[in-house]
Amino acid sequence: PEHADKVATNVESVTTAATQSTVETVKQSIDMIQQLQQKGINLLLDYGPKIIVAILLLWLGFKLTNFLCKRIKKIMVRREVDSSLVPFIIQVISIVLKILIILSVISVIGIPMTSFIALLGAMGLAIGMAFSGTLSNIAGGVxxxxxxxxxxxxxxxxxxxxxxxxxxxxxxxxxxxxxxxxxxxxxxxxxxxxxxxYSLLETRRLDINIKLAHGVNASLIANDILNIINQDQRVLREPEPVVLTQITESSLTLSSRVWVKTENYWDLHTILSKNIYQYLFDNKIDVPIVKM
Known part of the structure; x- marks a missing residue:
């Protein structure tokens, strides 16, 4: 019986100690959770309003930027600014305005601008080294x-x-x-x-080369080709159309040189080539090859 009492006493003491240890652990966990909750509440109270204001400012700023860019685009179109340059200008304006808005929001939140600018400079250097090709494309656009x-x-x-x-x-x-x-x-x-x-100047020279076999009447064919060319009113009279002759060992080449307005270049190239080929075919002139 005495031995049984001792065992019971030992078990009771061990159980009590374990219970006390568990209670202490639970209390510490509860205290830690309460501290974290309090810190979270303090952070929310300190920065919550600023974060909300920052989000609103970003939203309003970006909305205003998009509105201004659309207005500027309409003004540029109305003033007949080169349409190929409008997207580039609008994109640059949009990026600059959004960067200014972000900097303003950071200032409102309370982040020191000197530290942020230093960080931004370091990031800019790293990004510039990583994306040097991209930056060169921006410079090329300018x-x-x-x-x-x-x-x-x-x-x-x-x-x-x-x-x-x-x-x-x-x-x-x-x-x-x-x-x-x-x-x-x-x-x-x-x-x-x-x-x-190809579109910068008002006129272009249209060259059509006709390769013929030896033995044909080159002078007669050249005159006939000039007549075909001059029948089209879109062919410019100044400089005057000419047909030059080049003789090689294997063939004879007639080169038609015609000045036309730039907007008529491709139409005339197709039509004149077709008419010249039809003339050669109708007159059974040996193996003509018409090419540009």
Whole structure:
């Protein structure tokens, strides 16, 4: 019996100690939760209103920026600003205004501007090194905006492709190809490379080369081709159309050189080539090959 009493006493003491330890642990956990809750409440009371104000300011600021950009775009269209440059200008204005709004909101929240500017400078340096190509495209867009080697609607060739200019954006210039494909060329390489503008001048020279076999009457054919060319009223009389003859060992080439208005270039190229080919076919002139 004495042994049983001792065992019971030991079990009771162990149980009591375990219970007290559990109670202490629970109390500490409750105290920690209460402290965290109090800190959360304090942070919410301190920064909650500022965060709400910051969100409202950002929302209103971005809304106002979009409204101003739309108004500026309408004014630029009304004043007939080159439509290819409008997207670029609007994008730059939008980015600048949004950056100013973000800086203003940060100031309202209470973040020291000196620390933020230092952080922003470091981030800007890192981003600039990581995205040097992107920054060069922005700089290229500015160069295109200032020099204006082309405008919306011009037909250009650059960077191994060609098409009609649709717009100059902040990173790329958009072209529409003759078969209705959209091509985006980065502004950096475009501004530093060779650009051929087929629409800049009012007139262009249309060359049509006709390769013939030896033994034909070149003088007669040249006169007939000139007559075909002069029948179209869209062909300019000054400079006067000419047909030049070049003789090689394998063939004889007649080169028609005709000056036309730029907007008529492709239509006349198709029509004159067709009419010249039909003339050669009707007169059974040996193996004509008409090419540009």
């Amino acid at each position: 160069v295109l905006l200032v020099l204006r080697p082309f405008k919306s609607g011009d037909y250009i060739a650059a960077q191994g492709t060609e098409g009609t200019v649709k717009s100059v954006q902040i990173f790329t210039t958009v072209l529409i190809t003759p078969d209705n494909k959209t091509i985006s060329i980065p502004n950096g390489p475009l501004s530093s490379g060779t650009i051929t503008n």
